[in-house]
Amino acid sequence: MAVTKRTRFEVLKRDNYTCRYCRSAEESLTIDHVTPVALGGSDAPENLVACCKDCNAGKSSTSPGAPLVADVADDAVRWSAAIATYNATQMIDRKKRDAYVRRFSKEWNQWRWGTDQGKSLPRPADWKPTIWQWYASGLPIAELEDAVTIAASNGMVQPDAVFRYVCGVVRNKIERMHDGAIAHLHSVKEEVA
Numbered sequence: 001m002a003v004t005k006r007t008r009f010e011v012l013k014r015d016n017y018t019c020r021y022c023r024s025a026e027e028s029l030t031i032d033h034v035t036p037v038a039l040g041g042s043d044a045p046e047n048l049v050a051c052c053k054d055c056n057a058g059k060s061s062t063s064p065g066a067p068l069v070a071d072v073a074d075d076a077v078r079w080s081a082a083i084a085t086y087n088a089t090q091m092i093d094r095k096k097r098d099a100y101v102r103r104f105s106k107e108w109n110q111w112r113w114g115t116d117q118g119k120s121l122p123r124p125a126d127w128k129p130t131i132w133q134w135y136a137s138g139l140p141i142a143e144l145e146d147a148v149t150i151a152a153s154n155g156m157v158q159p160d161a162v163f164r165y166v167c168g169v170v171r172n173k174i175e176r177m178h179d180g181a182i183a184h185l186h187s188v189k190e191e192v193a
Helices: 005-014 053-059 066-109 127-137 141-152 159-192
Strands: 030-033 048-051
Touching (some): 005 048, 066 141, 127 159, 141 159
């Protein structure tokens, strides 16, 4: 079975786009089987390394030395652990982000309009990625909830414009947050100096 493009990319990335044999960083790296397929090697990432064409041609179907095999195996274990750690961190952050979205939705859904106040405020189709961006910016959820209250309670704003109004309020809040962070950094520098 041939090495997939995704596996090739991951191996090159793991090996820092450098030949594992001669340590050159050529543009035209290939993927080499540490233990050749002809000698029973597999296409598993722990048996693959980045390799320049000269080293690959010189090695041919010979067995590598034990230290190289051990080094590749150690790198594969470290890489696997790093991927697992990254994915665990991403899942924790995703849960926090999803909780942020739920809090926004709860605040948003409290606001109604119409003669009987029975209609939900409309949101654009891409509202959720917008909330994700605000979460990523570090905007506290309480500030976002306040932005919804400011926009939704303004009787001069039409229901279909409330979300755009929230966006404007949030933009101002994020600018103030950045200005406050810059002022804080300047005051810390002055204290240190």
